[in-house]
Amino acid sequence: MxxxxxxxxxxxxxxxxxxxxxxxxxxxxxxxxxxxxxxxxxxxxxxxxxxxxxxxxxxxxxxxxxxxxxxxxxxxxxxxxxxxxxxxxxENYTKIDFMAGIQVPKADKKLPTYMTLDELKKLFHYLENDNSRLAYRNHLLFKLLATTGMRRQEVVDLKWEQVDLNNKTIRIYGKGNKERLLPLHPIVIPLFHEYRKHLLDYQLHSSEPVFLNKNGCKMNPRGLHKVFKEILEKAGLPPKKFSLHHLRHTFATLLLQESKNKVDLRTLQELLGHESLASTAIYTHVDFEQKKKAINSFLLE
Known part of the structure; x- marks a missing residue:
């Protein structure tokens, strides 16, 4: 063969x-x-x-x-x-396992890059005061990403039939077309309603994509990435430091750090759509404030 x-x-x-x-x-x-x-x-x-x-x-x-x-x-x-x-x-295409005995090398375990709460607030402040032609779309788009931890592909594939504003939920089709149902954060509900006012009737059909590019067509991942970089720069944040995936890291990290009610890893796994809990466990290593408190509590006098 x-x-x-x-x-x-x-x-x-x-x-x-x-x-x-x-x-x-x-x-x-x-x-x-x-x-x-x-x-x-x-x-x-x-x-x-x-x-x-x-x-x-x-x-x-x-x-x-x-x-x-x-x-x-x-x-x-x-x-x-x-x-x-x-x-x-x-399939009997060969008799030899040409990958036999080959081990996968260990990758460097780097902590995820994420925005601090102050940096995220700075991004939100820009979005809230933006008056550009696509401001309503961008305001909703990036606050939705920051409050759900959705992947870039998941948000560009999002259709109106997946959004239930009455029940305040959103249905996501993740990797391998796996489904997960997420609650919408209260701050994005009015943004959805405001954004919808600026769309044509046919663009609100259940089968239509939620987020459109400047030409009124479905956004693609590369275009979304470009828009995000431009907004970071305008918001006074370093565009080279953060990518869209870092917004997903930010959601997970701040959820663990800032939540008054402690969020367990299993819940975070469900929210992020991770198949393995091991993928989610990396976020347990980024709570520096908890480490700081632990060190400060170590009394040597």
Whole structure:
């Protein structure tokens, strides 16, 4: 079996049978493309029967040494190839597990970047006083992100049928099309009503996207990222320091730090749509104020 045909079959399997998200499919397709290009550049066979663990190890070495691929990206690339190898074995495309014995490297455990409460208030202050043409959209959009922890793709895919203003809830379709129901924060309810007043009747249809670009079409993730960077700069915040995903980190961190009623990790996991509690656990390491109180309580006199 040829590598290209097997890769196409694998991606189809992920899309149809595993119901993977578009982002996952795009990432895996790129990982497979990188492996194929390595084989071609090294004048190696594209026949699956000729692939061995040694071939895969040389690919990984090439990624690190010649392409400077970082541990987190390498983790995903190896994970993709391991899944691909198992798929090929199951489909009898090959008899050799060409990823056998290959370990995923440990990534650096970095604490998530997030805005402080004062920085978030600074962003909100700008949004509340903005008079630009798209001010109503931006005001709702970024306060919604900051109070729900939604992912960038989740918010651009949001349709009116997912928003229930009567019950003050929002239905999110996350990674792998997994559903979660979130309560809307009281501050965004009036913003939804105000934003709706500035849309045409057809734009409020249940099947229409909630957030539109300047041309009245559905926003895309890249466009949303660009808008966010521009707003950060106008709000007096460093655009190079924060990304949209950092707004998600901000939601999780401040929820743990500032909430009067302590939020448990399981609840935060549900809010963020994490499949594993381990993904949520990173936010337990960022409460510096709690650490400070603990140190100050350590009496040495």
């Amino acid at each position: 040829n590598f290209t045909q097997a890769a196409d079959d694998f991606l189809m399997y992920l899309e149809i049978e595993k119901n993977c998200s578009h982002n996952t499919l795009r990432s895996y397709a790129y990982d497979l493309k990188c492996y194929k290009e390595f084989l071609i550049n090294q004048n190696r066979s594209l026949d699956l029967h000729d692939l061995t663990p040694s071939t895969s190890r040389r690919f990984i070495q090439d990624q690190v040494i010649n392409h400077g691929v970082k541990p987190r990206t390498l983790q995903r690339r190896i994970s993709c190839l391991k899944s691909f190898s198992q798929f090929c074995l199951k």
